[in-house]
Amino acid sequence: MHFTLKIWRQENADVAGGIQTYEVDDISGDTSFLEMLDILNDQLESDGGLPVAFDHDCREGICGTCSLMINGTPHGPETTTTCQLHMRSFQDGDTIFIEPWRAAAFPVVRDLVVDRSAFDRIIRAGGFVSIDTGSAQDANNTPIPKDDADYAFDAATCIGCGACVAACKNASAMLFVSAKVSHLAHVPQGDAERRGRVLSMVDTMDAEGFGSCTNYTDCEAACPKAISTDHIAVLNREFIRAKIGRTT
Amino acid sequence: MELADVPAQPVKKRNRMKLDAKIPEGPIQEKWSRYRNKLKLVNPSNKRKFRVIVVGSGLAGASAAATMSELGYAVDCFCFQDSPRRAHSIAAQGGINAAKNYPGDGDSIYRLFYDTVKGGDFRSREANVHRLAEVSGLIIDQCVAQGVPFAREYGGLLDNRSFGGAQVSRTFYARGQTGQQLLIGAYSALSRQVASGNVRMFTRMEMLDVVVVDGRASGIVTRNLVTGEVESHAADAVVLATGGYANVFFLSTNAMGCNVTAAYRAYKKGAGFANPCFTQIHPTCIPVAGDHQSKLTLMSESLRNDGRVWVPQQVGDTRPPNEIPDAERDYFLERKYPSFGNLTPRDVASRSAKEVCDEGRGVGKTGLGVYLDFRDATARMGRDTVAAKYGNLFDMYQRITDENPYQVPMRIFPAPHYTMGGLWVDYNLMSTVEGLFVIGEANFSDHGANRLGASALMQGLADGYFILPATIGNYFAQLGISHQTVSPDHAEFKQAEQGCTTRLNRLLNASGNRTVDSFHKELGRIMWENCGMSRNAEGLEKALQQIPELREEFWKNVKVMGAGEELNLSLEKAGRVADFLEFGELMCRDALTRNESCGGHFREEYQTPEGEAVRDDEQYCHSAVWEYTGDDAVPIRNEEQLEFEYVELALRSYK
Structure with missing residues (x-):
């Protein structure tokens, strides 16, 4: 297959970027999207050009490193990560626009690489259970109803890729924050720090420059792990519960 | 047992390195607890x-840092x-193994x-492995306390499944994403410590060298990748x-x-590298589809719990799998190994x-694949149960191959996956360089010549949560x-920095006309053909x-674009491939x-007529520890003799 690629190139955070056009040929449908970019980079390097910088690592859809707005959609047309997207999802001759995540809180580092360290700072604000190594009781001392455990798991599958932020017209990080808050709100281990956690994480989210949620749920549609916006409802509930004080 | 007629090369014993494993005295069940009581402590303040x-x-790393x-x-x-x-x-x-014996099946x-x-x-070293088994249960306790959502039964208690190489169910799991959930647990513990100000976290930084001053590891040199x-x-110690x-x-x-860069740089600074040829080829990966391929995708070995592995009996049988009665x-694993079957x-x-x-x-298409079939499992358990257990793996398979594994058996083929070899460490997890500790897959310690499924997560977390934090205190106290x-x-x-900068400049100035990837691919082919799933002297010499x-x-003909003072993915790759090009040798x-x-090292010359591996305990019951002696010199092979007091050295049989 042949594709025309319109790719965002930007040398670093301090200079303006722009779209450049490239052509790739002889791409098989079994080639993954990132392998197609490998082929382009090989071509560029062979011609003495600079390869397109993009983030990627595991290429199995689990590490959350890869990103890319593909034709305006985070991770492209399928519900998966860019590394698990294959060129068979496109038509021969297609023109494909490839841009970095677009959010003020995710500044561009180079080309398609953005800085998502704001997510780490949100987790540091409370996305953990304070338990020192070695002080845990036997794992089976606290049964957890399977439904709760499964619900917590659904939230915990978040890979921290940032597609939810990129999809949102407000660049809100509510789905990311809610995934962690909801995960820890549905297991008893998270209970002791429940109130402080949600307040602190939401404060940090605001301070990092993420926007507010206006319930368009584009984040859920873009999430490669199909995390439900129900968790945002949980986040809101946890937030209100924390704000009005202890209700137990 | 007959051996192929091959002249064995005499093994020269010329230990130059001091390889004191520092295994504590006493019965194996008590070594670790006794030793811990004797370790020197550092006052909290x-x-x-x-x-x-x-x-x-x-x-x-995350569990140790936290x-x-x-x-x-x-x-x-x-x-x-x-x-x-x-x-x-x-x-x-x-999943992750632990000797909890929750199912009561004799573990x-x-x-x-x-x-x-x-x-x-x-x-492997008996004392290290026993310690690993001892702390395995604590890992599960710790992870559950962090809120890691392991799979649970309807009664709310933790679920276990079985895995290759074991006849009990001791594997804890979190759907097909156990590593993710455990890592997020360790990451959350680490995040808590970063928030406390006690851990300084440096991301997008690559270690290029370890610095040894007066025989002690005293720090590292890094390149900021941005x-x-x-x-x-x-620092006072490097891990x-x-x-x-x-x-x-x-x-x-x-x-x-x-x-391999960090480990290889440490090797060049005096850390012994043990058993580099012990590599693991994982049986359940998705076969290669074409030249464009950049990596292979693993599917969990847990699939072998319910899937059956087979090929047609006849050569050249090209019928679709479902039409083959x-x-x-030929369910070849069940045929050859009736007691372990698909779980060898x-x-x-x-x-x-x-x-x-x-x-x-x-x-x-390539003839390099075997079927992994869930037809019988689906008939036995129903599609819903199969989907609940393996759904995400089936989805992944379908996304990559465009075939539906609920209807057509999956195709799998072995792929390089894990490396048992690594930097040599003693019982304290310290390498042959004072103050340089090595943990997780990077060290060589616990898996011998082959690692069992669900043991990598166990070892990484055992080292990081429970072992290193205890032993490093002893080093500091000393x-x-x-x-x-x-x-x-x-x-x-300054000298190490200079060395790194010179090397980076050499790569940038090479101005040849072959891409880094083309060299990496060629090296990969040489390694796979000659040092892959089976090896022989002729191929290795070649x-x-x-x-x-x-x-x-x-070094003459590589082409690295861009500059050194910027984010430069070609330069990063080039540095890593340059090290692989030395390490492969x-x-x-x-x-x-x-x-x-x-284990994973199968030398074709040493097999029974039935094709089973033949160990030589007389001559090779040791770890080979390689010592760097200069870029143009042949490294020295040292030996750490292994003693088996508690498990009888026996032919490994899974029949």
């Missing part, structure tokens, strides 16, 4: 005076990814110890948690960034798959509180000629000098 560098933020910080040490943690949460431990799917610490020693084909700056970082080197094969299940299928250990399953493909009975941290302005640091030639061409040398077959 003095702990903050000691700074430790942790390189890597996977299960081992725990040492909780204890009060000052920790600097480095990773090359943009966040510590992205380390490759995240991709582990199947015990001894059995986990025994299975691991046997699974490793008697090339700005290109080469910097020194000093490498930098993972394995399966990417030497180019195509492997490792993440694209996984590399049972009588004309990885090395045995991989080799069996290669054998049937070599006979021409492989399936798929240093004493009057110990002064070496200044990063010390001449050794590889030992080809690799130096390729390396020479690399060491691997082949190790494989050539181990004249036996054991």
Whole structure:
């Protein structure tokens, strides 16, 4: 297959970027999207050009490193990560626009690489259970109803890729924050720090420059792990519960 | 037992390195607890005076950094990814072993110890493995306390499943994403410590060298992957948690960034490298589809719990799998190994798959594949149960291959996956360089010549949460509180920085016309053909000629675009491939000098007429520890003799 690629190139955070056009040929449908970019980079390097910088690592859809707005959609047309997207999802001759995540809180580092360290700072604000190594009781001392455990798991599958932020017209990080808050709100281990956690994480989210949620749920549609916006409802509930004080 | 007629090369015993494993006295069940009671301690208010560098933020690195910080040490943690949460431990799917015996099926610490020693084909250190089995249960307790959502039964208690190489169900799991959930647990513990100010986290930083001053590891040199700056970082101890080197094969299940650089640089600074030829080829990966392929995708070995592995009985049977009747299928693992069946250990399953493909009975377009069939499991348990257990793996398979595994059997083929070899460490997890500790996959300690499924997560977290934080205190206590941290302005640091910068410039100025990837692919082909699933002396000797030639061409003819003072992915890759080009040679040398077959190391010359591996316990019941002697010199092979007091050295049989 042949594709025309319109790719965002930007040398670093301090200079303006722009779209450049490239052509790739002889791409098989079994080639993954990132392998197609490998082929382009090989071509560029062979011609003495600079390869397109993009983030990627595991290429199995689990590490959350890869990103890319593909034709305006985070991770492209399928519900998966860019590394698990294959060129068979496109038509021969297609023109494909490839841009970095677009959010003020995710500044561009180079080309398609953005800085998502704001997510780490949100987790540091409370996305953990304070338990020192070695002080845990036997794992089976606290049964957890399977439904709760499964619900917590659904939230915990978040890979921290940032597609939810990129999809949102407000660049809100509510789905990311809610995934962690909801995960820890549905297991008893998270209970002791429940109130402080949600307040602190939401404060940090605001301070990092993420926007507010206006319930368009584009984040859920873009999430490669199909995390439900129900968790945002949980986040809101946890937030209100924390704000009005202890209700137990 | 008959051996192929091959002259064994005499093994020269010329130990130059001091390899004192420091295994404590006493019965094996008591070694660790007794030893812990004797370890010197550092007073709580003095702990903050000691700074430790942790390189890597996977299960081992993140858990070690978090725990040492909780204890009060000052920790600097480095990773090359943009966040510590992205380390490759995240991709582990199947599970984590622990001798909890919750199912009451007869498991015990001894059995986990025994299975691991046997699974490793008697090339691991008994005392280390026993300790691993002892702490395995604590890991589960710790992770559950962090809120890790392990799979549970309807009664709310934890669920277990079985895994290759074991006859009990001792594997805890979190759907097919156990590594992710455990890593996020360790990452959250680490995040808590970063928030406390006790851990300084450095992301997008790659370690280029370890700095040794007066015989002690005193810091590292890094390259900031965003700005290109080469910097020194000093500390009182350095911990490498930098993972394995399966990417030497180019195509492997490792993440694209996984590399040997940190471990190899340490080797060049005096750390012995043990058993580099012990690599694991994982049986259940998705077969290669074409030349464009950048990596191989693993599917959890847990699939072998319910899936049945087969190929057609007849060579050249190209009928679609569902049209081949049972009588004309060869369920070769069940046939050859009736008591373990589809759950034979990885090395045995991989080799069996290669054998049937070599006979021409492989399936798929390339003939390099075997079927993994869920037809019978679906009939037995129903589609919903199969989907609940394996749904995400089936989805992944379908996304990659465009085939529906609920309807058509999956095709699988072995792929490089894990490396048992690594930097040599003693019982304290310290390498042959004082103050340089190595944990997780980066060390060589616990898996011998073959790792059992669900044991990598166990070892990474055992090292990081429970073992290193205890033993490193002893090292600091010996240093004493009057110990002064070496200044990063010390001449050794400046020299190391200079060396790194010179090398980077050499890569940038090579101005040849071949891309880095083309060299990596060629190296990968040489390694896969000659030092892959099976090896022989002729092939290894050929590889030992080809690799130096390729390396020479690399330095003359590589093309690295861009500049040093910026984010430069070609330069990053080039540095890693340059190290693989040296390391590959060491691997082949190790494989050539181990004249036996054991675990993942299958030398064709040493097999029974039925094709089973033949160990040589007379001559090779040891770990080979390689010592660097200069770029143009042949490294020295040292030996650490292995003693088996509690598990009888026996032929490993899974029949």
